[in-house]
Amino acid sequence: MSVASTTQSQRRVVITGAAGFIGSHLTERCLRLGDVVLGIDNFCDYYDPEIKERNLGAAVEDPSFTLARIDIRDREAVDDLFQRFRPTHVVHLAAMAGVRPSIEQPAYYTDVNLNGTVAILDAAARSRVHQFLIASSSSVYGNNKKTPFAESDPVDYPISPYAASKRSGELFCHSYAHLNEMPVACLRFFTVFGPRQRPDLAISKFLRLASRGEPLPIFGDGSTSRDYTYVDDIIDGVTAAMDYVEDGFEIFNIGGNTPITLAGLLETIERVIGHELIIDRKPIQPGDVNRTWADLTKSESAFGYMPQTSTETGIKNQWQWYLEHETADR
Numbered sequence: 001m002s003v004a005s006t007t008q009s010q011r012r013v014v015i016t017g018a019a020g021f022i023g024s025h026l027t028e029r030c031l032r033l034g035d036v037v038l039g040i041d042n043f044c045d046y047y048d049p050e051i052k053e054r055n056l057g058a059a060v061e062d063p064s065f066t067l068a069r070i071d072i073r074d075r076e077a078v079d080d081l082f083q084r085f086r087p088t089h090v091v092h093l094a095a096m097a098g099v100r101p102s103i104e105q106p107a108y109y110t111d112v113n114l115n116g117t118v119a120i121l122d123a124a125a126r127s128r129v130h131q132f133l134i135a136s137s138s139s140v141y142g143n144n145k146k147t148p149f150a151e152s153d154p155v156d157y158p159i160s161p162y163a164a165s166k167r168s169g170e171l172f173c174h175s176y177a178h179l180n181e182m183p184v185a186c187l188r189f190f191t192v193f194g195p196r197q198r199p200d201l202a203i204s205k206f207l208r209l210a211s212r213g214e215p216l217p218i219f220g221d222g223s224t225s226r227d228y229t230y231v232d233d234i235i236d237g238v239t240a241a242m243d244y245v246e247d248g249f250e251i252f253n254i255g256g257n258t259p260i261t262l263a264g265l266l267e268t269i270e271r272v273i274g275h276e277l278i279i280d281r282k283p284i285q286p287g288d289v290n291r292t293w294a295d296l297t298k299s300e301s302a303f304g305y306m307p308q309t310s311t312e313t314g315i316k317n318q319w320q321w322y323l324e325h326e327t328a329d330r
Contacts, residue, residue: 011035011242014087016072016120017094019043021196022135022189022234024055026091027065029235036064038085040078040094042071047199055196072116075123082123089242090124092117092134095166098200099139099287102162113165118172125180131245132182133238136170138190138227138255138292139163147259148227148295151188151251160287170251177249184248185241190255190294194231194314195321203228203315206266207322210273220284222263225291229256230309230317237305244303255294256307265311272315 013030017023018039030037039059043049059065066085070077072094095113096102102109117134124132141149142157158164170186177184197204209216237254260268270277299305309317 011089012038012085012087013242014038014040014082014085014090014124016040016090016092018059018067019052019056020093021055021198022192022231023093024052024059024196025194025231025235026093026238027056027059029239031059031062031064033239034064037066038081038087039065039067040070040072040081041067042094043069046096051196051199072119073112075119078119078123079126082127087124087127088130090120090129090132091238091242092120092132094120095135097162097198099160099162100285102160102165103287106161109161109165113162114168114172117169121172121176125176125182129182131242132173132176132184133241134169134173134184134186136186136188136251137163137166138188138253138294139289140167140170140188141289141292143289147291148257148293149253150295151253151298159289162287174249181247183245184250185244186249186251187238187241187254188251188294189234190227190229190253190292192229192231192234194318197231197318203265203269203318204322206269206277207273207315207319210269210275210277211322211326213278215278215280216266217280217282218262218266219282219288220262222266223261224284224288225259225261225293226265227255227257227259227292227294228265228311228314229254229294229307230311230314233307233309236308237299240303240305241299250302252299252302252305253294253296254299254305255292255296256309256311257294257296258307258311259291259293260311268312268315272312272319
């Protein structure tokens with residue numbers, strides 16, 4: 001595999017999980033910004049790999065993009081790629097995601113999310129990258145009673161293997177930043193949604209089922225709340241953090257700052273699609289937190305992050321995208 005050539009002034013960005021929901025959006029944004037991008041993805045079958053192929057449909061036509069189909073746990077392959085590409089920046093998005101599946105497969109989640117992260121950290125440290133960014137998660141806050149959630153709040157009580165793996169990844173990042181003098185930023189994403197959202201995630205699933213007139217499985221009484229964050233705002237936060245170079249280790253919340261209850265979300269979806277939803281009530285699931293809400297004071301102060309897209313506008317955009325891609329998604 002050959003990698004795209006660069007000029008001395010261009011950023012050389014490795015994006016792991018490049019074919020995923022967030023990764024494909026970030027890949028396109030970085031290419032538009034003039035970066036040379038090496039995307040890493042193993043196209044696993046957690047969901048239909050054809051969806052991931054379509055996610056990168058535009059990027060693979062760009063001469064500044066190179067795609068490596070490897071597993072991040074393959075240390076030899078990762079090291080070889082980094083040595084040849086010589087990245088200036090790494091954005092590590094690849095992970096096994098999802099709270100509920102992590103309860104069923106804790107060992108697998110630990111293997112991918114920790115061993116994979118360590119492999120990427122090792123390669124980045126040896127390559128002396130200018131900055132390392134990793135996607136963490138609001139799930140690390142567990143059932144934090146204080147709202148909104150600030151980066152300084154205790155995160156010692158995760159309530160799912162997924163959350164524990166994400167918090168463990170943050171701790172590994174701290175140790176690598178300390179030992180290698182490598183700037184590292186952990187970005188705690190809050191419930192990301194928008195076009196290309198994974199088919200198993202709530203809003204994507206709700207829109208798909210609603211379009212077919214099928215019942216929506218709703219866990220709990222609708223009082224739980226989430227700080228939904230539109231994918232374009234997430235990408236704004238990531239690219240702003242890429243320009244924020246500081247020595248050492250930092251953690252930043254990247255959220256929407258406007259939490260909405262599950263009941264409120266369903267009402268919003270009904271307004272957007274124009275008809276009533278069919279609800280199938282189910283017991284609340286183990287591992288689900290009661291609420292999330294991002295305090296954005298630190299990220300706004302550091303690199304000017306502030307979300308621009310309301311939940312309702314974002315759902316309208318996602319619904320329109322779904323209608324345009326309905327045949328392909330099915």
